[in-house]
Amino acid sequence: MTDTPVGIRQAPPDVRLWEVRVVTEPETSRQPEGSPAAEPPSPKAKPLGIILTFVVAFVAIGGVAAFFISQTYTSPNYPNGVQVAQSLGTVNVNGQSVPHVALRFQTYPDSTGSVGGKPVHPSGNPAWPAYGLTNQFQVPAHSLVTMTIRQYDSGGSLNNPWFAKVSGTVGGTATFTSPDGKTETSNHIDPDNVGHTFTMRSAPGVDAAFFLNVPLPTNDNLPNNQTDPDGGQYYTVKFSFMSGAKGVYAWNCEFPCGQMVASFGGVMGAYGFMSGFVHVV
Amino acid sequence: MSFEEEVDEIEAETILGGAPFFSRPGGKIFIIWLVFTVIGVLIGVYAPHHLLPVLHSPEGGDVWATVVVFTVLAAPVAALVYAIAFYSLFAWRHRSNDPDEPPPDAEPQRGNGPITVIWLTVSTLLVVVLLFWGITVWSAQQVVHPNALQVNVTGQQWLWTYSYPGTGVETRTLELPVNRPVQFNVTSVDVTHGFWPAALGVQVDANPNVVTVIRTTPNTLGSFIVQCSQLCGLYHAFMNNNGDVVTTQQFDSWLQSNGATPTAAAAAAGVSSGGSTTAMGK
Numbered sequence: 001m002t003d004t005p006v007g008i009r010q011a012p013p014d015v016r017l018w019e020v021r022v023v024t025e026p027e028t029s030r031q032p033e034g035s036p037a038a039e040p041p042s043p044k045a046k047p048l049g050i051i052l053t054f055v056v057a058f059v060a061i062g063g064v065a066a067f068f069i070s071q072t073y074t075s076p077n078y079p080n081g082v083q084v085a086q087s088l089g090t091v092n093v094n095g096q097s098v099p100h101v102a103l104r105f106q107t108y109p110d111s112t113g114s115v116g117g118k119p120v121h122p123s124g125n126p127a128w129p130a131y132g133l134t135n136q137f138q139v140p141a142h143s144l145v146t147m148t149i150r151q152y153d154s155g156g157s158l159n160n161p162w163f164a165k166v167s168g169t170v171g172g173t174a175t176f177t178s179p180d181g182k183t184e185t186s187n188h189i190d191p192d193n194v195g196h197t198f199t200m201r202s203a204p205g206v207d208a209a210f211f212l213n214v215p216l217p218t219n220d221n222l223p224n225n226q227t228d229p230d231g232g233q234y235y236t237v238k239f240s241f242m243s244g245a246k247g248v249y250a251w252n253c254e255f256p257c258g259q260m261v262a263s264f265g266g267v268m269g270a271y272g273f274m275s276g277f278v279h280v281v
Numbered sequence: 282m283s284f285e286e287e288v289d290e291i292e293a294e295t296i297l298g299g300a301p302f303f304s305r306p307g308g309k310i311f312i313i314w315l316v317f318t319v320i321g322v323l324i325g326v327y328a329p330h331h332l333l334p335v336l337h338s339p340e341g342g343d344v345w346a347t348v349v350v351f352t353v354l355a356a357p358v359a360a361l362v363y364a365i366a367f368y369s370l371f372a373w374r375h376r377s378n379d380p381d382e383p384p385p386d387a388e389p390q391r392g393n394g395p396i397t398v399i400w401l402t403v404s405t406l407l408v409v410v411l412l413f414w415g416i417t418v419w420s421a422q423q424v425v426h427p428n429a430l431q432v433n434v435t436g437q438q439w440l441w442t443y444s445y446p447g448t449g450v451e452t453r454t455l456e457l458p459v460n461r462p463v464q465f466n467v468t469s470v471d472v473t474h475g476f477w478p479a480a481l482g483v484q485v486d487a488n489p490n491v492v493t494v495i496r497t498t499p500n501t502l503g504s505f506i507v508q509c510s511q512l513c514g515l516y517h518a519f520m521n522n523n524g525d526v527v528t529t530q531q532f533d534s535w536l537q538s539n540g541a542t543p544t545a546a547a548a549a550a551g552v553s554s555g556g557s558t559t560a561m562g563k
Contacts, residue, residue, distance in 0.1 A: 159470040160435060162442050162451055199440070201519055208506070208523045211453055250519045252439065262471030262489070264438045269515050 080118060080134040082279065091144050093242070099143035106132050106234075107196050107216065109153040111273055121273060128267035129153050129196070129257050135276025141246045144170070147198070147214075151235040155195035155218035155255055159262055163199065163254040164191035168212035169239040176217060179233035193218045195235070197254040200278060206247030213254070214239050249278040306372065314357070314364035321356025325349055334480040337501045337526050341482030343418045350414060354407060422483065422496055426462035429496065430549065434467040436474030436487035439516035441507055448541035448549050455507055455524035458532035458550055462498045475510030478524055484510055499526040 085101035092098075111121040111130035120132040139145050158164060165188045166174045177183045200212040217235050252275040258268030267273045302308040329348050336342055375384055432455070433444045444451040455478065457463055467476045469487040476495070477484040485495040509520035527535065529550050536546035546552075 160437050160442065162435075167453075201440070201522075203519065204506075204521055208521075211522075250516055252516055254437070254440070256471075262438075264471050264514065268438070271515060275515060 080122065080132075080136075082136040082138050083134050085137065085139040085145060088146070093144055098242075099140050101139055101143055101145055103137055103139070103145060103147045105147060105149045105198070107149065107151050107153045108132055111267075123272075125267070128270070128273055130267070130273040131196075131253070131276070135272050137276070137278045139243045139278060139280055141243055141280045143243050144240055145243050146238070146240045149198060149214075149216060149237045151195050151216040151219050151237060152232055153195045153218075153257075154220055155193065155216075155257070157192045158194050158197075158215075158254065159256050159264075160254070161191035163197050163213055164188050164194055164215045166214055166239070168200075168210070169214065169241050174214050174237055174239035177236040177238075178217070179219065179235065189215045189217050191215075194255050195219055196257065196274070198251060199254045200249055200251040202244060203248045203250065206249065207244035210244035210249065212241050212251075215255075243278075243280050246280050249280060251276055251278055306368065309372070310364050310368045313367055314360050317360035317363050317367075318357045321360055322353050325352030325356055328352075334505065335501075335503065336480055336482060337499050337503060337505055338481045338483075338497045339500060340422055340497045341480060343421060344482040347414065347418055351411060354411065358407070424496070426464070426496070426498075428551070429462040429464040430458065430551075432457075432463055432465050434465050434476050434487065436467070436469040436476060436509065436513075436520075437471050438514050439509070439520040441474075441476070441509075441520070441522055445536065445541070445549055448536050448545045450536055450539045450541050452539055453522055455522070456532060456535050457499045457524065457526050458529045459499055459502055459526050461529070461551060462496065465495045465497075467493045467495060472513050473511050474513050474520070476507070477510040478505055478507045480505035480524075486511060502526050502528070 083103060085103050088100040088102055090097045091100040107129065108120050108131075109129050110124070110126045111128045111132070112124035112126050113120050115133060118133050121128075121130045124130075166172060166186070173185050173187045175183060175185045176189065195216045195218040197213060197215045199214075200210075202208065202210045214237060216237050219233065219235050253268070256263030256268070257274065258264050259266030268275075303312065326349060329345055333345055333348065336345060431446050433446060434455075435442045435444070440453060441455070442451055442453055443455050465476065465483070465485070467485050467487045468491060469489045471489060473489070474487040475484060476487050481497045481499060483495045483497045485493050487493070503526055505524045505526070507522050507524050509517055511517075513520065529552055533546050533550035533552045536549055537543060541549070
């Protein structure tokens with residue numbers, strides 16, 4: 001081993017590989033003679049750096065988490081506020097006295113315009129229909145809720161005809177009143193002449209047995225939403241249901257009134273037009 | 282001895298030789314690997330009790346065993362990666378008082394025959410074992426039972442509906458008789474969904490314009506949840522519903538209460554006209 005560099009032979013037994021190799025590095029890679037040596041790091045720099053790293057990481061992760069939490073349905077910042085159900089007193093259901101409340105709702109062929117100074121939707125789009133004037137409701141738990149929906153919009157065929165059946169209402173029926181005043185109580189409508197549906201189910205873990213589906217007939221006498229959204233002819237659909245346990249329930253429309261795949265993109269994929277939440281308290 | 286051989290010798294003595302085994306880096310990594318492996322095996326054995334639902338079918342039991350076996354087999358492999366990474370981060374990190382700023386890169390490792398052979402052999406054995414296990418479990422679900430209860434499953438944004446051919450019954454709750462083979466014919470009317478009654482041990486995508494078949498045999502009475510396992514849009518998180526495994530008589534009554542004629546309900550439930558169950562329905 002006469003040709004072995006002297007630096008390796010003189011290295012202590014526990015020296016690491018790169019410390020051995022650096023002895024054999026060419027001169028060009030070394031610190032130039034006479035140049036100022038790098039200042040040793042301050043003893044306080046290391047703990048300070050660690051603390052700052054954790055602080056920055058905590059703020060960044062916390063900020064992202066706070067943003068997502070603020071975007072969930074638990075956020076109180078709803079467009080157009082929450083419609084608290086109007087009390088109608090109490091009613092006897094199966095021998096028990098329960099609260100009776102009422103909700104009113106409309107469907108509009110486009111989401112522009114305003115009613116009483118309140119926009120149909122804060123982000124109105126003439127190509128997008130909307131339920132209005134809010135998509136948030138509040139009802140008491142285990143109470144009788146009577147909902148009246150004015151259906152102003154046109155429609156067509158459902159992707160799944162099953163949604164033309166009325167489910168989850170008192171008596172399994174709804175009352176449909178046409179623009180010319182004809183009233184019919186039924187457990188279904190024609191699946192090829194549906195305007196929208198009001199379909200409601202609970203958040204996971206709240207009340208899995210709860211389910212509500214009411215189809216709304218198509219209406220060909222569209223109002224001019226730009227000037228008078230409530231001025232046209234409409235179907236009136238009225239039904240009652242028993243609210244479930246306390247918690248958050250989602251509602252949406254099951255009529256394919258959007259764009260793109262299966263007409264469930266666009267307005268159907270955007271929160272707040274054909275979807276919302278019912279807060280059972 | 283050449284220069285490279287000299288370097289290898291010094292490196293080998295530094296990392297592996299000289300001191301007692303457990304004082305050397307290799308020994309320390311071995312200890313960390315052992316600890317991580319034990320933790321991984323314990324997670325593999327006990328975590329399913331907390332993560333998986335109560336099972337209602339033998340297919341669910343197969344899935345349970347698969348989760349346990351796969352996790353236990355993967356534990357030592359993952360532990361080796363984590364042990365080396367963990368040790369390297371702490372023992373071989375660059376320290377600020379090192380004279381070299383920064384240290385040069387280490388020499389690449391090439392041509393280590395024994396390591397390559399061990400690595401490829403163990404990897405191949407593991408993959409073959411997992412493949413054999415997976416195909417065996419999957420094959421058990423492909424057995425066609427001629428008298429299986431047919432259930433057509435339709436996914437749409439954002440709800441499941443179930444129809445029972447021959448009965449006229451279509452509902453949003455999945456009702457199944459106990460100990461009766463079931464064939465799910467799964468499709469979608471819009472985007473791709475994932476039909477996942479986890480407690481039954483089966484999961485399959487619901488694709489538009491395609492009917493995909495999956496089979497199971499519920500063997501335990503009780504309720505379970507059906508979820509969508511494919512992100513399918515705005516209310517994907519709400520696309521779940523209840524399912525129940527009930528007795529044959531309860532299933533017959535349920536069909537009739539949802540509009541099936543007594544004859545059609547009895548035929549679907551596997552109940553004879555006198556009310557007793559057939560061989561398949563028992």
